[in-house]
Amino acid sequence: MNAPEDPPLARSIGAFFGHIVDAIVSDPNARTERVEVRKEVTEEQRPDGVVLRRTVIEEVVLPPGTEPSAKTADGAPPKA
Numbered sequence: 886m887n888a889p890e891d892p893p894l895a896r897s898i899g900a901f902f903g904h905i906v907d908a909i910v911s912d913p914n915a916r917t918e919r920v921e922v923r924k925e926v927t928e929e930q931r932p933d934g935v936v937l938r939r940t941v942i943e944e945v946v947l948p949p950g951t952e953p954s955a956k957t958a959d960g961a962p963p964k965a
Contacts, residue, residue: 919946920944921942923941924940926938926939
C-alpha cells in the first residue's frame with residue numbers, strides 16, 4: 886500500500902487564499918445561539934497564598950435560526 890502524497894504546492898496556495906477570501910466575505914455580525922448547559926467552579930486556597938481555580942463550562946452552539954430544545958441533555962431547562 887502506497888503512502889498518501891502531499892497535495893501539490895499550487896493546491897496548497899489556492900486553499901490558503903480560499904480561507905482568506907472566506908474570512909473577508911463572511912458576515913462578522915452573524916450570531917450563533919449559545920446555550921450554557923452546565924458550569925462547574927472548583928476553587929482551592931493553598932497555605933502559601935496560591936489560589937487554584939478551575940472553571941468548566943459546557944455549552945451548546947446552535948447555528949443561526951435553530952431553536953434550542955425545551956430541555957438540555959441532563960433534563961434541566963436551558964439557561965438564557
